[in-house]
Every structure is written in C-alpha cells, then in structure tokens.
Amino acid sequence: MRIARKHLRIRCTRKSFELRRVVDRTARIGRGDILLVSTMRNENIRLPYFLQYYRDMGVSHFLIVDNDSDDGGPEYLAEQPDVSLWRTGASYRKSRFGVDWQNYLLGRYGRGHWCLTVDPDEFFVYPFCDTRPLRALTDWLDSGQTRSFSAMLLDMYPKGRLADHPYQSGQDPIETACWFDSGNYSVARDPRFRNLWIQGGPRGRVFFRDTPEQAPALNKIPLVKWSRGYAYVQSTHMLLPRVLNKVYDPSGGEKTSGVLLHTKFLDTFGAKAAEEISRQQHYAAGAEYQAYAAGGGDAVELWCPWSERYLNWRQLEVLGLMSQGNWA
Amino acid sequence: MSFGVILLVHADFDRAAQLVRHWARGGCPVVIHVDRRVKPARFDAFAKAVADLPDVLLSSRTACEWGTWGLVAATQRAAELMLLRFPGVGHVYLASGSCLPLRPVRELVDYLAARPDTDFIESATTSDVAWPVGGLDTERFTLRFPFPWKRYRRLFNGYVRWQRRLGVSRRVPGGLVPHMGSQWWCLTRATLSGILTDPARARYDRYFRRVWIPDESYFQTLARQHARVIESRSLTLSKFDFQGKPHVFYDDHLQLLRRSDCFVARKIWPRADKLYAAFLKDPDSFAPRAEPSPGRIDRVFSKAVDRRIRGRRGLLMQSRFPDGRRSDPMTAQPFSVFQGFAELFDGFEPWLARTTDARVHGHLFARDRVQFNDDQGTMAGGLSDGAALRDYDPEGFLMSLIWNTRGEHQCFQFSPDDAQAIAPRLARDPNAQISVISGAWTVPLFLSRAQIPVIRKKVAHLQRVETAYLGLLRAPGVKARARIWTLAEFVEAPMEHLHTILSEMGGGRVPPPMEVPRMVDLTGFDRFLQDLKNQGLHPHVVGDFPTTGSSGWPSGDTSAEESPGSVAHS
Structure with missing residues (x-):
C-alpha cells in the first residue's frame, strides 16, 4: 500500500506538467483557510451558484482545473478574486478522471488545510449546515483528531422528464432537482482499501436495473485535512493511507457524516451525455451515459411514487442517509 | 463580599x-x-x-x-x-x-x-x-x-x-x-x-x-x-x-x-x-x-x-456498517415471513392484509421479479422490483425495506421456488417471525393436475430446497422466531395455528379473526401423494397426510430420490 501511495504521488507530479497556470492567487491563502478543489469541463452555467454556495459555507479559496472548456467558464473563473485556475487540454481519462491533477494541487497547496474536493454539480451538506459554518465542523473534527469526513453522493432529480425544467445560471439547482431516493442503496466493504462501496439510488433503479454491479459508486470522502503523502485513489471514493477511509463504525455506532447533493440530472444532462459518449473520456467509457441514451435519452424519468422531496439536512439524518453522530 | x-x-x-x-x-x-x-x-x-x-x-x-x-x-x-x-x-x-x-x-x-x-x-x-x-x-x-x-x-x-x-x-x-x-x-x-x-x-x-x-x-x-x-x-x-x-x-x-x-x-x-x-x-x-x-x-x-x-438498529449507511463480528447487522423491527400459506389458502394475502394493519407483499424473493404489495414497481425508499438489483445484495435489500417502512409491519411470502440466498440471513435475524407449512408447495402441483412424470424433477428439487431451509431454521443458534408445521399437522387445526401467528404479529393475544380464509379443496390430495410415492418420490416434508383411499404401500419404491431426513417428522 505504501508503494501504491508513492506511485500515486509520483504519477500526479508527472501529470502536473499537463497543467498550465492561468491565474494563481494562491499567495492569498491564509493559515487555516478551508480550500476547495475541483475539476470541470464546460460548466459555466453552474459556476455562479456553485461559487456562492461554497463561499457562504466558509470556503476561502478555490483551486480549479479546467479541462479545455469552450463555454466562457475559464474567463468567468479567472475574474473571481478567490479562484486560482489551471488549464489543460490533456486527456481526462488518462489523468484517471482528474484525480492526478487534484492530487497534485492538494499536495502542493492543501497541506495543513481542510480541503473539500467536489465537482461543480455536487453540493455538500453536513449536520447543522443551516446554522453552523463549515469551520465549526472542521474545528470539531480537529478536536477529535479526525482527518477525513464522509459524504455520500445523493442523486437529485426533477419530477417528469429532465428536459422539462430548464436550468438558469445562478439558480439553485435543488429548486427543480429536488427529489431523491431515500433507501435503495447497497453497501459493501472493500477489503483492500477498507472503504465502503455504496451503489444504487435512482441510477441503479433506472439505468442499471439488470447490471447493478456496473452502477456508479456513491461513497465519497470529499473533506480531508490534507497532509504530506495523502492521495486520492479513485475519484474521491477512497484515499491512501487507508486509515482515512475508515469513516464508518463497524461496531454498530454512527460516525458523523454528510451528503453531497448531486445535481447532475438537470436539462443539461442530455447534451452532456451526447458529448461524453463521443469523447469516451468517462469512467467505464461512460456506462451511465450509454445507459441513459439506451433508456430513451430525454424521455428518461427518474421520479417514482416513492421519491422523497428534499427539505433539509435533518430530513436526510432522520432517513438515515447521513448522521450527526455525537456532534450535537 | x-x-x-x-x-x-x-x-x-x-x-x-x-x-x-x-x-x-x-x-x-x-x-x-x-x-x-x-x-x-x-x-x-x-x-x-x-x-x-x-x-x-x-x-x-x-x-x-x-x-x-x-x-x-x-x-x-x-x-x-x-x-x-x-x-x-x-x-x-x-x-x-x-x-x-x-x-x-x-x-x-x-x-x-x-x-x-x-x-x-x-x-x-x-x-x-x-x-x-x-x-x-x-x-x-x-x-x-x-x-x-x-x-x-x-x-x-x-x-x-x-x-x-x-x-x-x-x-x-x-x-x-x-x-x-x-x-x-x-x-x-x-x-x-x-x-x-x-x-x-x-x-x-x-x-x-x-x-x-x-x-x-x-x-x-x-x-x-x-x-x-x-x-x-x-x-x-x-x-x-x-x-x-x-x-x-x-x-x-x-x-x-x-x-x-x-x-x-x-x-x-x-x-x-x-x-x-x-x-x-x-x-x-x-x-x-x-x-x-x-x-x-x-x-x-x-x-x-x-x-x-449504539446507532440506529437496522440501518446500514456510509458511517454505520456493522461488520458482523462485533455487532450483527440486523433489521430495524419485526417482520413476518410466510411459507406455504398462499399455497394452502385462496386469497391468503388479501385476507392477511384485511385482518392486520400489516403491509402484505407477495414473494419478495421470487426469481423473476420482486412482488411488492399491490404489484407496485417500486417500494418505500425507491426500492425497485428488479430481481437483479435485489439479488446483487439480498441482505441489503431486506434491511432497506424494513428500515424504509419503520412503523409498519411487513409480511412477505417465501417458498422453495424463490431465490434462497436470503435464507441464512432470515434464520439469523431475531426480528424475523417465520411460519412454515412444510410441503404446502405440493398443493399447487396437485391442483395443476399435471402428470407426475412431468413434475417429478420439480418435486424432488423443491423438497431438497425446503429441507435445506428447514435445516437452517432448526440449526442451533437460530435467532429467528420460527414455527414449522407439516402440511398434515397444519390442516388438522388451521385456525388455531393462524390465530397463534396473528397474536405474535400483534405483540400479544388478539381476538380470533372475524373472517376465515378459505382453504383450497384438498379432495384427492391423498391420492396425489400416494401417486408420488408410487413413482418413487416420498414427499416427506408434507408429513403423515391422512389417507382416505384404499391403496396400500406398494412394493418397489426403495428407489426414492429423497431419503426421508431427520427433519421430516420432527
């Protein structure tokens, strides 16, 4: 495992040569600041709300890798006072879906900081997030010498066809994609990396009904107090060293955890699916996009009579999707 | 101061x-x-x-x-x-x-x-x-x-x-x-x-x-x-x-x-x-x-x-995952599993739903698809009726169902014809109330009037599966609350046994049900059993069903595919 970890670190250094610095404001990062790391491609429409959401939460600086966008997103990002931007035209797949680039940025700028690694369609929710800033959580984690925090990916979707609800820039995507599946997830433990694998949800229900083993993983560990030698292995599903993956209690108790509201399923999804199928840059050659296209493209409906409408973190806590643990 | x-x-x-x-x-x-x-x-x-x-x-x-x-x-x-x-x-x-x-x-x-x-x-x-x-x-x-x-x-x-x-x-x-x-x-x-x-x-x-x-x-x-x-x-x-x-x-x-x-x-x-x-x-x-x-x-x-x-019992999630060593993953609340009842009684499921407040599903573990109550395609929490999804993680499926329906008693049918992967899990779960009429799966075969040679293989297979299941339920260390009758025992006093089950579901004595479910017509069933035996198939899980006919014990049936196990008449 140690060798695997060294390998990942070397690999990300090599891959870092693919990154071209566009705007570097990292000198403004202060001691103890909370950082956000993200990789994106053509997500301009989502950016205003995304940045605002995390600024309000208490993120001080954004470290963003732009993978060859042509929608004006990089220009918008470059203007932001709290964003440092890198650009690359290299292959997303060959960088292992952005992990190498992220590991590089985290290792270079993240050490000693709490770092949140999320995609532009992921919105972090944690216990008491409506009354306590993110710093309250990280201080509390610090006091218990906890270095990693789990937040499962919760797929959000609208009622009716995806194309029926056009998303406007700056809008809260949860306004339309406000439904989710509250309890159809399968959980298994990975003996090698000791993380949990979670699958299922609406994508399992609709796209992977007959091939559940191919359904995308929903377990994520996006918030880490970064330290020398840490590395994400696959997306933010798991890390090395393995102790960071032990975000669960095997003896029946509940550790504190959050949720990433995943707002991928907006009206923009159809176009994205078409593009990604042709680019072949996604995980497992985008099995999900294929399944989506096979399922009838825009006509796909994820909503079902048992879908739950999103209210707040307390609701997710009661449903058992996340836990406040012993944080009261 | x-x-x-x-x-x-x-x-x-x-x-x-x-x-x-x-x-x-x-x-x-x-x-x-x-x-x-x-x-x-x-x-x-x-x-x-x-x-x-x-x-x-x-x-x-x-x-x-x-x-x-x-x-x-x-x-x-x-x-x-x-x-x-x-x-x-x-x-x-x-x-x-x-x-x-x-x-x-x-x-x-x-x-x-x-x-x-x-x-x-x-x-x-x-x-x-x-x-x-x-x-x-x-x-x-x-x-x-x-x-x-x-x-x-x-x-x-x-x-x-x-x-x-x-x-x-x-x-x-x-x-x-x-x-x-x-x-x-x-x-x-x-x-x-x-x-x-x-x-x-x-x-x-x-x-x-x-x-x-x-x-x-x-x-x-x-x-x-x-x-x-x-x-x-x-x-x-x-x-x-x-x-x-x-x-x-x-x-x-x-x-x-x-x-x-x-x-x-x-x-x-x-x-x-x-x-x-x-x-x-x-x-x-x-x-x-x-x-x-x-x-x-x-x-x-x-x-x-x-x-x-301690966490919330019956919940599996990203930050609670009992590993089975220090803490056994068990369901959130009691549920009932019925084996052989739907076969013996006409309209057993609707009757049970009318008689209790429980949600009564069909065969949740049927091989082709999950039979949720009222034939729904999805269930609480967004569970799907897809068999592949269920079989990918049967334990997780059951735990999710029981967790998602907290506050409501769940009942489902089980039979030797269903996917059996969940069986050991059921036996281990203290919340499982399992009632079995062993051998009742022969009744639909009897009613189908099929020729014995046609169903011969099937009978042997189902009996083997049911015997294994009964073995699980009778093994030492079983935590489920299991009641097992042979078909022969059960038909002697069906209402008494049903009442016992309802009382257990209700958490105490309940008055006898107002309405009685209708048992299928078993006229000629003894003959059917005898025919099976004559073909060398001993349906021992049925028990000693009273014979009304005349045929005696024929010779030459020692080629039985199933040797009567110790569970048959215990």
Whole structure:
C-alpha cells in the first residue's frame, strides 16, 4: 500500500506538467483557510451558484482545473478574486478522471488545510449546515483528531422528464432537482482499501436495473485535512493511507457524516451525455451515459411514487442517509 | 463580599479579553493564567488589551499540557495571587477562556453571598463515577503518568502496560481518599487557602504530579480535607462525550442555554458570535431565575452520544456498517415471513392484509421479479422490483425495506421456488417471525393436475430446497422466531395455528379473526401423494397426510430420490 501511495504521488507530479497556470492567487491563502478543489469541463452555467454556495459555507479559496472548456467558464473563473485556475487540454481519462491533477494541487497547496474536493454539480451538506459554518465542523473534527469526513453522493432529480425544467445560471439547482431516493442503496466493504462501496439510488433503479454491479459508486470522502503523502485513489471514493477511509463504525455506532447533493440530472444532462459518449473520456467509457441514451435519452424519468422531496439536512439524518453522530 | 475569577487561557485571546472585561464589569477581580507555550508576541498583545482594567492581574506562567500537572500548577499560582491581592474575595471561581457566563454576574454574586460557606466542587470517589476516558478509573491514582497522552500516546500506553505487568501500585499519601470531578469549581477562600497552605502540600503535590489528569482530582480530593460544606456539583455546565472530548456549544444552542439557568457553560466555539453577543451584553434584559437545571442539555448530548455508540438498529449507511463480528447487522423491527400459506389458502394475502394493519407483499424473493404489495414497481425508499438489483445484495435489500417502512409491519411470502440466498440471513435475524407449512408447495402441483412424470424433477428439487431451509431454521443458534408445521399437522387445526401467528404479529393475544380464509379443496390430495410415492418420490416434508383411499404401500419404491431426513417428522 505504501508503494501504491508513492506511485500515486509520483504519477500526479508527472501529470502536473499537463497543467498550465492561468491565474494563481494562491499567495492569498491564509493559515487555516478551508480550500476547495475541483475539476470541470464546460460548466459555466453552474459556476455562479456553485461559487456562492461554497463561499457562504466558509470556503476561502478555490483551486480549479479546467479541462479545455469552450463555454466562457475559464474567463468567468479567472475574474473571481478567490479562484486560482489551471488549464489543460490533456486527456481526462488518462489523468484517471482528474484525480492526478487534484492530487497534485492538494499536495502542493492543501497541506495543513481542510480541503473539500467536489465537482461543480455536487453540493455538500453536513449536520447543522443551516446554522453552523463549515469551520465549526472542521474545528470539531480537529478536536477529535479526525482527518477525513464522509459524504455520500445523493442523486437529485426533477419530477417528469429532465428536459422539462430548464436550468438558469445562478439558480439553485435543488429548486427543480429536488427529489431523491431515500433507501435503495447497497453497501459493501472493500477489503483492500477498507472503504465502503455504496451503489444504487435512482441510477441503479433506472439505468442499471439488470447490471447493478456496473452502477456508479456513491461513497465519497470529499473533506480531508490534507497532509504530506495523502492521495486520492479513485475519484474521491477512497484515499491512501487507508486509515482515512475508515469513516464508518463497524461496531454498530454512527460516525458523523454528510451528503453531497448531486445535481447532475438537470436539462443539461442530455447534451452532456451526447458529448461524453463521443469523447469516451468517462469512467467505464461512460456506462451511465450509454445507459441513459439506451433508456430513451430525454424521455428518461427518474421520479417514482416513492421519491422523497428534499427539505433539509435533518430530513436526510432522520432517513438515515447521513448522521450527526455525537456532534450535537 | 464578591468573588474572584481565575481564568486559564491558551488560545482565542480576543474572546478571552472579552470575557475578562465582562467579569471585571460585573465587579469581579480576575487573575489570568496564560499557558507558557503561547508565543511572547501574542501574550504581550493580550496583556496590553486588558491592561486598563484595575482589578485584573496576570499570574506567572507555566506550560499547561492537557492531562498533566501543569494545569494544577497554573491554578495554584493564580489562586495564590488571588488570595494575596484581593482580600475581599469570598469565593474563587475557576474558569477557562472558553467558559461563557450565561447569567448576569450580579446573580452569581448574590447566589454565592447567600451561601458563604459552601464549596461548589464536583467530588466523587472513583468507585462512584464511571469517568469518560475508560480503563483508567482507579489506575490513574495507582500508576505513574509522566508522559502526556496527546503527544506521546504510544509511550503513554506502553508505560501503563509495563507498570501493570510489574504490578506497580502507588500509595496515596496521608490518608487521602482519591476523589474526582469536573475541573471547573468554585471554592471558598477558607477552603482554597487551606489547600494551598496545608503543611503536607509538598508531599501531596509530589504525589499528584504523576497522577493522570490531576486537574480532575487534586482540588477534588483535597477539598474533602478542608471544606466545611461541600456541594458536589459544578456551577459550570460542561459535558463530555464518550471519548472524554468536551461537547461544544454553537449559535444554535442559544435557546437551550438560556433556558438551562446555568451560571457558566463550556465549551463555547470561539466563533459563536451570537452566543457571545447574547450573553455578554448588559444584564438588564434578564429576568431573575431559579436554580440551574441542565436537564434538557443533558438529554440533547446524551442522545448524540448514544447515536455515536449504539446507532440506529437496522440501518446500514456510509458511517454505520456493522461488520458482523462485533455487532450483527440486523433489521430495524419485526417482520413476518410466510411459507406455504398462499399455497394452502385462496386469497391468503388479501385476507392477511384485511385482518392486520400489516403491509402484505407477495414473494419478495421470487426469481423473476420482486412482488411488492399491490404489484407496485417500486417500494418505500425507491426500492425497485428488479430481481437483479435485489439479488446483487439480498441482505441489503431486506434491511432497506424494513428500515424504509419503520412503523409498519411487513409480511412477505417465501417458498422453495424463490431465490434462497436470503435464507441464512432470515434464520439469523431475531426480528424475523417465520411460519412454515412444510410441503404446502405440493398443493399447487396437485391442483395443476399435471402428470407426475412431468413434475417429478420439480418435486424432488423443491423438497431438497425446503429441507435445506428447514435445516437452517432448526440449526442451533437460530435467532429467528420460527414455527414449522407439516402440511398434515397444519390442516388438522388451521385456525388455531393462524390465530397463534396473528397474536405474535400483534405483540400479544388478539381476538380470533372475524373472517376465515378459505382453504383450497384438498379432495384427492391423498391420492396425489400416494401417486408420488408410487413413482418413487416420498414427499416427506408434507408429513403423515391422512389417507382416505384404499391403496396400500406398494412394493418397489426403495428407489426414492429423497431419503426421508431427520427433519421430516420432527
């Protein structure tokens, strides 16, 4: 495992040569600041709300890798006072879906900081997030010498066809994609990396009904107090060293955890699916996009009579999707 | 007569200065001890910030590492200075930079003035309290602890193990009885100076220097030597979780803190601006109140600790995953599994749904698709009727279903024709109420009027599967509540058995059902069984079904594919 970890670190250094610095404001990062790391491609429409959401939460600086966008997103990002931007035209797949680039940025700028690694369609929710800033959580984690925090990916979707609800820039995507599946997830433990694998949800229900083993993983560990030698292995599903993956209690108790509201399923999804199928840059050659296209493209409906409408973190806590643990 | 405050500070100096001002404005002399590990520049800035206050002094500094003697030494220094410099002080209140006064200082002054001889210090013998950080209740007084736990954890643990092996046992000096309690106390001048000027103090100090977490036992033990009236509780509301980590208060605790009527609370998150603003403002907005009553806060925190230690039964999720060794993953609540009933009774499922409040599913584990009640394509929580999804993780499927329908009793049908992967899990689950009419699966075959040679293989297979299932249910260590009848036994008194099952589902005796389900017509069934036997197939799981016909036991059936197992007639 140690060798695997060294390998990942070397690999990300090599891959870092693919990154071209566009705007570097990292000198403004202060001691103890909370950082956000993200990789994106053509997500301009989502950016205003995304940045605002995390600024309000208490993120001080954004470290963003732009993978060859042509929608004006990089220009918008470059203007932001709290964003440092890198650009690359290299292959997303060959960088292992952005992990190498992220590991590089985290290792270079993240050490000693709490770092949140999320995609532009992921919105972090944690216990008491409506009354306590993110710093309250990280201080509390610090006091218990906890270095990693789990937040499962919760797929959000609208009622009716995806194309029926056009998303406007700056809008809260949860306004339309406000439904989710509250309890159809399968959980298994990975003996090698000791993380949990979670699958299922609406994508399992609709796209992977007959091939559940191919359904995308929903377990994520996006918030880490970064330290020398840490590395994400696959997306933010798991890390090395393995102790960071032990975000669960095997003896029946509940550790504190959050949720990433995943707002991928907006009206923009159809176009994205078409593009990604042709680019072949996604995980497992985008099995999900294929399944989506096979399922009838825009006509796909994820909503079902048992879908739950999103209210707040307390609701997710009661449903058992996340836990406040012993944080009261 | 007023009281003085000793403030131990090591970080968040803006908040500390705010607190000092608040205490001083209330008329309390303050002696501040700043951890010596704080950098000089920081210390100087802080000293400057409180320099204008007349009755505020800074004591000489010592390093205060958690769990070590430093905290006691710091308190001693500050207390000596307090008693020396402020002769008007009747009580001394020990507080930290993250302790926030919740009630006006004036109220605390009055409260203490009305109890001039009382020492408020939580002080209990080691046998009486189960202290949070486990394993070191008595041993913290009988072993030596020269290494700080936070920095040298391995050394700490190793030294403890080594002492245990050697049988080290320190003697407590001078007839002291070790007491422990919250480190935040309020002592009278008499008691405090008694402790500080005790002729044996050097000996006591030497002993406590190597005790584990002496700040929770030094004053707590010695107060017993000097106090006249001990009120064994702390005036500071301070809660610890199961790991000995203090609970922290945030802005959203404002109402909870207000209603607690406690004088001081800790720990306050340094950035809880609303709390500091609300409680450090001038007192006119406060109404006079009663004795502290931290009950509600206690409940909030103990609920959280329970959630962390025990968690919610029946829940599998990202941060709760019982591994089956230390804790068996079991379902959230009781559910019922019926085998053979739908085969024997016409319209059994609708009847059961009408008779009970339960949700009655069909065969949840049918091979082709999940038969949710009313033929729904999805179920609570978004569970799908796809068989592949279910079979990918059958245990997870069942646990999710029971979790998603908390508060509603679930029933489902099971048969040897279903996917059997869930069977061992059912037998292990204390929440499973399993009722089996063994051999009832022969009834639909009988009703189909199929030729025996056609169904021969099927009969053999189903019997094999059911026998294996019954074996699971009869194995030692089964936790499920299983009732097993052979078909022959069951048809003798069907209503009696059904009533027993309904009573168990209802959690006690229930009146016999108003409506009786209709049993299928079994005329000729005995002949069917006999025909099976004649073909060399002994359906032993059916039991000894009474024969009405004439045919005897034919010879030459010893080629039975199934040899009657021990389970058949037990």
